[in-house]
Structures are given as structure tokens and as C-alpha cells.
Amino acid sequence: MSQNIYDDAGFFANYSRLPRSVEGLAGAPEWPALRALLPEMTGLRVVDLGCGFGWFCRWARENGAAEVLGLDRSDDMLGRARAGTADAAIRYARADLGQLDLPSARFDLAYSSLAFHYVADLDRLLGTVHRALVPGARLVFSAEHPIYTAPRRPGWSRDGEGRLTWPIDGYQREGPRTTDWLAEGVVKQHRTLGTQLNALIRHGFTIRHVEEWRPTAAQLAAAPDLAEECERPMFLLVAAER
Amino acid sequence: MSQNIYDDAGFFANYSRLPRSVEGLAGAPEWPALRALLPEMTGLRVVDLGCGFGWFCRWARENGAAEVLGLDRSDDMLGRARAGTADAAIRYARADLGQLDLPSARFDLAYSSLAFHYVADLDRLLGTVHRALVPGARLVFSAEHPIYTAPRRPGWSRDGEGRLTWPIDGYQREGPRTTDWLAEGVVKQHRTLGTQLNALIRHGFTIRHVEEWRPTAAQLAAAPDLAEECERPMFLLVAAER
Numbered sequence: 001m002s003q004n005i006y007d008d009a010g011f012f013a014n015y016s017r018l019p020r021s022v023e024g025l026a027g028a029p030e031w032p033a034l035r036a037l038l039p040e041m042t043g044l045r046v047v048d049l050g051c052g053f054g055w056f057c058r059w060a061r062e063n064g065a066a067e068v069l070g071l072d073r074s075d076d077m078l079g080r081a082r083a084g085t086a087d088a089a090i091r092y093a094r095a096d097l098g099q100l101d102l103p104s105a106r107f108d109l110a111y112s113s114l115a116f117h118y119v120a121d122l123d124r125l126l127g128t129v130h131r132a133l134v135p136g137a138r139l140v141f142s143a144e145h146p147i148y149t150a151p152r153r154p155g156w157s158r159d160g161e162g163r164l165t166w167p168i169d170g171y172q173r174e175g176p177r178t179t180d181w182l183a184e185g186v187v188k189q190h191r192t193l194g195t196q197l198n199a200l201i202r203h204g205f206t207i208r209h210v211e212e213w214r215p216t217a218a219q220l221a222a223a224p225d226l227a228e229e230c231e232r233p234m235f236l237l238v239a240a241e242r
Numbered sequence: 243m244s245q246n247i248y249d250d251a252g253f254f255a256n257y258s259r260l261p262r263s264v265e266g267l268a269g270a271p272e273w274p275a276l277r278a279l280l281p282e283m284t285g286l287r288v289v290d291l292g293c294g295f296g297w298f299c300r301w302a303r304e305n306g307a308a309e310v311l312g313l314d315r316s317d318d319m320l321g322r323a324r325a326g327t328a329d330a331a332i333r334y335a336r337a338d339l340g341q342l343d344l345p346s347a348r349f350d351l352a353y354s355s356l357a358f359h360y361v362a363d364l365d366r367l368l369g370t371v372h373r374a375l376v377p378g379a380r381l382v383f384s385a386e387h388p389i390y391t392a393p394r395r396p397g398w399s400r401d402g403e404g405r406l407t408w409p410i411d412g413y414q415r416e417g418p419r420t421t422d423w424l425a426e427g428v429v430k431q432h433r434t435l436g437t438q439l440n441a442l443i444r445h446g447f448t449i450r451h452v453e454e455w456r457p458t459a460a461q462l463a464a465a466p467d468l469a470e471e472c473e474r475p476m477f478l479l480v481a482a483e484r
Contacts, residue, residue, distance in 0.1 A: 147389065157409060165409035167401060172456040172472040193435060194454045207449045212436040214414040230414040
């Protein structure tokens, strides 16, 4: 079973202060690119895998989704999510993505933001999601990019000329990586891009779009600190079709 | 128009001494993985984009291909390729992949080994290849991996603990990279993985397999120097279907 760092009080307190936690989707710089991969929401039955505070679940309903199921492993997350809406068409449930079961052919869209890199058995999860979608339905997800997760000691370095580099090692050594992000000893799963795409293909998905997120010119102008995101991708965004 | 480094005498002399030039396919460690992406060859009409010395063209015929067209921009390469066979079903022609025209629906397989990263306008080439294939036909290619092509100064470094790392920068800055490989001032094109896959999808290809090549256990046992290839991928291997 995977670590559930979101139920660690220190991690949760720090996570709750991130822009994406305070401002919701508008605080996540990759959201406009992820949104562009989504289908027209009207009438869709949506499942959100790792819904956190429920920002996307509410957005989906505001944009016409017929019903939304938000799943998360963290009781604290779900408590905040439930407190954030009185909409009866949004339902929240506790679920571990690593051991998830879903009804067959039940959803028109599966969405997941930055949750898959916590799941040790992604292959099992993708099989479950494929079965839970109707033919033609989409899976749209973001995850930490393998260039970001690969290193033993992830972090920036300076080359001989003082320029920023992101040293990679261990790209081909898939498995857990323990980092100190918001708390000590956070465990994420490193998987190559090929492994992730081939798992989707093997389960019957068709790859529709693969995006290694980069800030737009407008985002760079508004937040010059984002420039380092052009040196190496931090987020992987994928759209696949059942 | 792209640089044609293979017509540089010094480069060509050095290239001719590489294991893959002397031993052919058996001298290319990624060949078994690339071969695994190929369809059964019997009866196929094949085009090889950047055929070099013609090793693959001859292999394709030996494995049952009906006819093979080998294209290359280098007269030296083509001369060696032509000298290597008397098979009338193998034809060689001079062509610049950046300005290629091919007849429509003429081939059952398009193959390319380590040539696409020299092509500035890959998008145009992929459109040409898509039109030249019959429905259901495959495009199988290898290219230098974007993790390998991204850095301004590609090369290994040692971290604070003396361990090998591959510092990345400029991943999102697509375009030419000038390196000194076999000769000074060799120009290759850096494109993100997302850009390459999305171009395939946009032209109507279905992605069948994406492999970020790593040595097998047997290859590592036979050639321990290959271990560094586990730290970061050097080659990208893709199978797509029209």
C-alpha cells in the first residue's frame, strides 16, 4: 500500500498554503493547458481521481457536468471538499487509487490532477479506469514528469558557466523516490514516459495528446520565476480516449 | 536546408569506424528493441528514411520484404549502400528528408534509424510519410531522445557524491543544437517528446509504442560500459500506425 502523506498533519498544513490550495484551479499554472485537453463538459458523468479539496469537481459542475464523483484517500481533503459545496450532483468518497474499484462503463470522463505519481500500481489503476469509461470517453490527467521524478536528489544545479541545470540520473530505475517536499520522506513513484504511455495503450486507450507543460509567454511575463520551468518539464499532461 | 554532416570527410571517416557502421545492425545496441517494433516483413513494400550504408534495407529483403527503397542525402553513404548489394528489389535514391516527396499510398512500412533529429521540418516529413503509407501501415523510427538533445552542453557530470548525472537545460527551447560529435559543429534538432508524438497524432498516426531505450540485463553483462545508459535515455524508439 502506498504512503498517504496527505494525512500527515505537517504536510497537510503546508499543502493547504500552496497557491493551488488557496486559489484553486487559478493557482495552478498548468491548469489552462490541462483544461484545453478536456472535452465539452455538458451532461458528462465525471470521476475525479485524487480530488483533493474538490476544486475540479465544482468546476466540472459549473461547466455543465451531469454528475461528479470525487475520490480521495485523505479524510482531511474530503472534509474540506464536502464543506465546499451543497450540490447534490457532486459526491465525494474515500478511495485509495492503488486499490480502486469502479463500476463498469459508468463515466464519460476520468480526470486526475497530480495524483498518479503517488500510485505504486498504476497499471492496475489504468485497467480499472478503462473499464469504468464508456467507449469514446476520455481520460485526462497530469502527473509529475519523469524528468522531474527521476533523480535520486532532485534539484537545480549550476554548470561551469553558472547556468541553471537539472541533473538527471536513474531515469531507467523505476520505483519509489523519497523526497522532502512540504514534509520529510514523501514517497513518489518514478515511471518513464514510455512506461506510462505504453500502459495506456496496452489497456486499450488511444493517446490523443502528450504535453510536457511549459509556461506560456503571458505566464512568464506575469511571473518571471516560472522561467526555470523552461529548462526542464515538471508536469506531464496526457489526454487519452477509451 | 539542414546541414549534411555526412558529406563532411572527417565526420564520414569517423562515422565509418563506429561499431554500427562496421558491424551493421548487430553493432547497434538499440536494434533488438527497434526490431521488436517491426511488423512481419514478408511481402512488405518498405521505405528506409536515412538508409546510410543500407544495412536495414538488406535485412528487410533477407526477411521477406517485397521491395525496399533506401533514401539518403549522402552520396558517400549511397555509394557504399549500392556496392553492398546486387538485389534488384533494393533501390537507393538521393533525397533530403527535409524536402522529401513520396508517391501516395505506396508503402507498407516506413523505417528510420537515427535520422529524424537532423530534420528541421519534421512536421512536413511526417505528413509526407503518412500520405505515402497505406492504411494500417507502420512507421517505426528511432531518434536521439530529447533528454539527450536538450542541453546546451550535453555531457556527463558528477554530483557532490561523485555519482554520474546528466544535467539538462533548455528542454523547452526547441530548435538546433550544435555539438562536437565525430566532427566539430554537428547540428541536430531538439524537439520535446510531446512535440514529436503530437505531430504524429495530428497527421493521423496512432501511437502504438513509445520506448526510451535502455540496455537489457544481458547487454549490461556483456558490455558494462552501457550502464550509464540507465541514468538517462539516449534513444527514443516509436511505433505508429497509419
